Amino acid sequence: xxxxxxxxxxxxxxxxxxxxxxxxxxxxxxxxxxxxxxxxxxxxxxxxxxxxxxxxxxxxxxxxxxxxxxxxxxxxxxxxxxxxxxxx
Numbered sequence: 001x002x003x004x005x006x007x008x009x010x011x012x013x014x015x016x017x018x019x020x021x022x023x024x025x026x027x028x029x030x031x032x033x034x035x036x037x038x039x040x041x042x043x044x045x046x047x048x049x050x051x052x053x054x055x056x057x058x059x060x061x062x063x064x065x066x067x068x069x070x071x072x073x074x075x076x077x078x079x080x081x082x083x084x085x086x087x088x
Contacts, residue, residue, distance in 0.1 A: 020055065038062070044070045050077050 022036060030036055038044065039062075049056045062068040 038068045044068070045072045045074070046070045047074045047076050050075055 022030070022038070024030055024041075028041065030041075046059070048059060051057065051060070059068065063070065063073070
């Protein structure tokens with residue numbers, strides 16, 4: 001965890017923590033249920049929620065900065081849609 005900035009008049013505190021799950025094929029050779037770095041995975045194909053979701057905005061910042069370099073991004077809303085899309 002990164003340290004939060006602190007000033008004489010303000011204090012920051014994390015209010016929310018969330019995890020993202022990466023569903024991948026066996027060809028990626030990732031360890032099941034272990035943390036991974038998206039910036040180290042080549043030819044990454046991402047299925048992301050639409051841009052009004054905060055997680056999408058966060059990932060878009062990393063994609064724009066070049067720290068995550070996906071081969072393809074598909075936008076899909078709804079968990080069932082994401083699971084269906086990952087199977088096809």
